[in-house]
Amino acid sequence: MKLYYSRGACSLAAHIALYEAGLAFRAEPVDLKAKTLAGGADFRQVNPLGYVPVLELDGGERLTEVGVVLQYIADQKPETSLAPPAGTMPRYRLMQWLAFISSELHKTFSPLFAPHTPEDYKPVIRERLAQRLAYMNQQLAASSFLMGEQFTVADAYLFVVLNWAGVMNLDLTPYAHLQSFQKRVGARPGVQRALQAEGLLGS
Incomplete structure (x- = not known):
């Protein structure tokens, strides 16, 4: 491959x-x-x-x-x-997380990277991201990973998107569980x- x-x-x-x-x-x-x-x-x-x-x-x-x-x-x-078996409810939960990260986080970050995004629109984007990040922070309050205690490909995707916060000077300090998640995932050998x-x- x-x-x-x-x-x-x-x-x-x-x-x-x-x-x-x-x-x-x-x-x-x-x-x-x-x-x-x-x-x-x-x-x-x-x-x-x-x-x-x-x-x-x-x-x-x-x-x-x-x-x-x-x-x-x-x-x-x-x-x-890295993914639950196809056709099971856990697999659909994984797909749900992948879709959420793609549409609600990844695509919300995208305008911040675009050179022609109007400056007066960027605070709106950042506020939307803050809402989504607060939601994700809450989701990770009781578990190590999105699907519980098992690392999956959804965690890899979330880790990457959260890394963009540093590039965009988006402070993750208010989100203690997300910060812990980043450290936990970032330490994995893979x-x-x-x-x-x-x-x-x-x-």
Whole structure:
């Protein structure tokens, strides 16, 4: 398999999941601004939409959309319990978390990264994020991870999105449970390997 990724982007969640699952893969960095690969090739030939992650399977098929990529990776090694079995209620809960992180956190962060977002709109975004972060903080008050005491791919995704708070100078101090979650997840060997591979340790 090959993972097309960009440093610190949501593709980091897939990078983490691949290490956590112990799967063999190659990592191909993408310049998202230029839409190019390391050798200068046009990344839009891989994904016409120009974003990551893209997981290229050994047969040449490609998967996009982080929630789908994460579930595919987890399903390759069910013994790791990175996702509950398909068709079970816990699996639907996992899908619920992946959808929430994507639509309510990831996409809410996105305008803060966009260079043309009006400055007077950014406080509105930050207030919306604060509401969502308070909700997530409450959800993690009684458990180590989103699904209880078992780490899953949803935790990898949440970890990555929460990392963006530092980039955007968004203070996580009011959210003690989220801070504890970040430390707990960040200490995992698979997470450390992914962070090191993307040059993010110490940043």
